[in-house]
Amino acid sequence: MSSRENILGRVRSKLGRTEANASHGRAAIDAYLAKRAQGPRPIIEEALLSRFRAKSELLSSSIEIVAVSPEVPQAVARYLAAHQLAPQAVCWPELARLPWHEAGVRVEPRAATGSDLLGITGCFCALAETGTLVLCSGADTAATTSLLPETHIAIVPASRIVLGMEEAWSLIRSELGESRPLPRAINFISGPSRTGDIEQTIVLGAHGPYRVHIVIVQGE
16 A cells, blocks of 8 residues: 555545445535535625726736727837837737737737747736736647746736636636636736745746736727
8 A cells, every 4th residue: 555545545534434435425525516616705896997907007017998909009009119118029829910010019920939028918818806817828829928028918808807716717617618628727917927035025027027018908
């Protein structure tokens, strides 16, 4: 008997678990998991977009709201000019259709590498409760585009802002996980990367982007 089997055997013994009642125990566990019961949650009375914006800004993200997606490139150009950043980026392929050329921004629809300074992504959804972006990796939604560049710009449809983590996972299961495996990586991004390891002083850009800018598309 291995150490693992020995430890688990003693746990089963203390719980009174036997081969005879194991199936009943498994059925009870499966029923509990299927209910997906939620614990206590804070009451949030603000509009989802307002709450998401306020929480994102507390996390050192910056926000601009536009009416429709064709206005996104001009919003990105304004941000880059304000921060004196080069108007050159990599982006998720689905975003390449936007009128970047008219805004003077050069984009390449590919995954980011270590030499890319600006990555532009969409998002699967966003959490109003915490100001968090939810990104699901895939063939056309590379995780590196949000993680490797010094600056990450995320395009968020207002209709994809949900209340909290529970709603996000429900959406992931219903849209991505029912008929096929979940994405290999699901990243929850709450502002620029940071650390407080040295003298408890917060430093941005510790292990990812120095800057996170969010363009919310209100009409989508």
